[in-house]
């Protein structure tokens with residue numbers, strides 16, 4: 159992985175830049191013209207200075223022409239103005255280019271994530287996507303903007319050396335050779351920067367994950383009084399990350415001084431060549447030295463840009479590798495539209511998260527339209543996994559799951575999503591109004607339906623007690639609400655779309671007895687119209703169920719009516735006993 163990423167570094171950047179090749183070419187053109195104008199200006203101004211020193215009233219001959227001093231100064235002024243205009247145009251192109259790269263990278267990454275399968279999204283370490291979208295995209299953009307600086311420096315160098323060749327071919331040729339040698343000497347250093355930077359990018363992602371995890375444990379951290387341990391852990395992770403950054407920066411920073419040392423040696427060589435070859439014209443010698451020094455400054459910019467690209471390109475590689483990974487496991491979709499969502503028929507359903515460790519095996523059942531089915535079983539038995547399979551979020555490893563007579567994998571995802579709903583164990587709300595949280599981006603749901611759903615979920619009076627009712631803005635993740643209110647709001651969200659299939663994963667865990675009874679009544683009233691699957695730990699939640707499925711160790715050990723289970727299922731009997739309900743007493 160590491161070597162693939164490193165070796166692919168410049169290729170990813172090249173591919174990215176080829177998408178903007180028109181603008182890169184325009185930028186290159188403006189840099190070249192700007193540098194050419196600057197070189198001509200320098201040649202001209204040196205000529206004027208030398209002419210003044212020699213008491214002459216004409217400059218040159220430079221590039222085969224001799225010009226009056228006043229005309230030269232006027233020409234110099236024009237050159238400067240045109241150069242300024244060309245440079246400002248270049249700055250504008252470069253700013254647009256980098257802004258577009260940032261926007262495009264964020265778009266590509268977030269779209270790829272949103273289109274990836276649930277299994278891929280679920281496996282994504284906490285905090286990594288945010289870090290990729292922010293810090294990594296910034297570094298990738300930096301690589302592109304540094305590339306544009308490099309292009310400007312390279313073409314300026316070419317323009318200067320071209321002008322130098324026209325003024326004095328021998329001296330400029332010597333500078334050219336020296337610069338090529340310096341560039342070659344620095345190649346291994348840049349390679350090393352790229353390798354270290356790839357490792358540094360990985361360390362940043364690990365840091366982001368660890369910090370997010372620690373952040374999510376704030377309540378526990380305070381309760382158990384382990385703040386110092388957390389601070390130490392953050393320091394430790396911080397140290398590991400900054401250490402890799404330090405190495406990259408040391409190498410990147412040393413590129414400049416090494417270049418300067420080698421470049422001044424090149425100046426010495428250039429001047430030595432000039433001394434040996436000789437030149438009778440003072441103006442020419444002055445102009446060549448000025449051009450050489452300016453060339454070296456552009457050369458230094460080029461070397462720094464190359465170092466910076468080497469340090470930033472691996473972040474782009476990481477983004478690219480992540481996008482590829484997301485794209486490799488897209489969310490399943492088909493184009494079949496069944497007559498209805500139900501019946502749901504599972505045949506020999508098998509699923510495993512990790513190879514060789516089945517979370518569900520050999521599960522077969524049929525759930526008919528309007529059935530209310532409870533799912534019970536010990537912790538870790540596979541109930542939530544079954545719920546995710548029923549929702550079409552996970553695909554069975556073996557066996558099949560049919561919805562309305564068609565394999566769920568073939569069913570059109572938009573059609574399916576409009577007809578199903580889910581209430582998770584942890585109600586997930588977002589920063590927005592109460593109504594927005596219930597509607598949940600489904601624009602077709604009317605205000606009336608939102609209100610009705612709130613009533614069904616027994617949360618209407620809570621909403622009406624809020625300062626702005628349905629328009630009240632909830633804090634981050636609905637932090638203004640209690641756990642029970644959040645849970646009822648997420649039940650309202652599920653009911654608002656009028657689903658044909660409603661799957662609930664422990665929907666009443668945060669509710670008091672009265673609220674739970676009201677939700678139970680609401681779910682009971684759906685009987686015959688909506689197919690309901692409820693994963694429940696509270697036995698009272700199961701009162702409304704036609705049948706109860708018992709899952710133990712990934713296998714379905716029973717699926718019958720409560721009265722039969724009371725006789726046949728040990729798990730059910732034990733669960734009833736724990737709930738304080740005797741087998742005989744309940745009927």
Ligand SMILES: Nc1ncnc2c1ncn2[C@@H]1O[C@H](COP(=O)(O)OP(=O)(O)OP(=O)(O)O)[C@@H](O)[C@H]1O
Pocket residue numbers: 280511512517535536537538539540541542543544
């Ligand atoms: N994302 C995952 N990666 C790897 N293993 C997983 C993952 N999610 C669940 N498992 C494993 O799959 C098995 C079934 O988990 P599942 O969450 O379906 O159980 P559950 O019956 O819903 O448990 P609980 O009642 O505690 O919520 C467990 O052994 C669990 O460790």
